[in-house]
Amino acid sequence: MLTTITRYLIALLFLLFGSRAQAQSHQATLTFTGKITAFTEYTTHSYSFTERDLLALPQHTIETTTSWTPKSTFVGPRLADLLEKIGATGTMLEIHTLDEYTYSIPASDALRYDVILAHTMNQHRLKVSDFGPLFVIYPRDKYPKELNTPTTEAKFSWQVNGIVVQ
Secondary structure, eight states, X not given: OOOHHXXXXXXXXHHHXXXXXXXXXXXXXEEEXXXXXXXXXXXXXXXEEOHHHHHHSOEEEEEEOXXXXXXXXXXXXXXXXXXHHHTOOOSEEEEEETTOOEEEEETXXXXXXXXXXXXXXXXXXXXXXXXXXXXXXXXXXXXXXXHSSHHHHTTOOBSEEEEEEO
16 A cells, blocks of 8 residues: 555656656647737737647648758648738748747748748657757758758747747
8 A cells, every 4th residue: 555655756756757758749839929810819819729730731741951950851731821821911920939049031931932830850750859849941952052051041940839920
């Protein structure tokens, strides 16, 4: 029979290690704010996509290299599809990440380059510890003269969790 202290310690260990496991598998959630016309949360004028929402959208593939990965196959929804769904009206997208990195990209890039928000790389779901849960991917190898530049390197944001449409 387990004592009260033993049960307490088991519960405490479960909470500690369970929280770490949950943080490592951080599910993809993405919230848009700013110049949008559709909302899931009217009080904050925001549109949030759960992981289920993102996976239900048409999925697209980009095979490319990045400065941090060899040639890899990335899968995720097209950014342009997300912008259409939320009724985005701005011209710039301020990308926010879990590690508080922020970078702005032209909204026109979404259509011009068929940018995706990858949740999978080489058939493996991205984790927070390896670019996840969402990674902005441009087809760099398809447009090397335009996209293999230091300015474009900054556009490859990972751990994405929010976008402000400006």
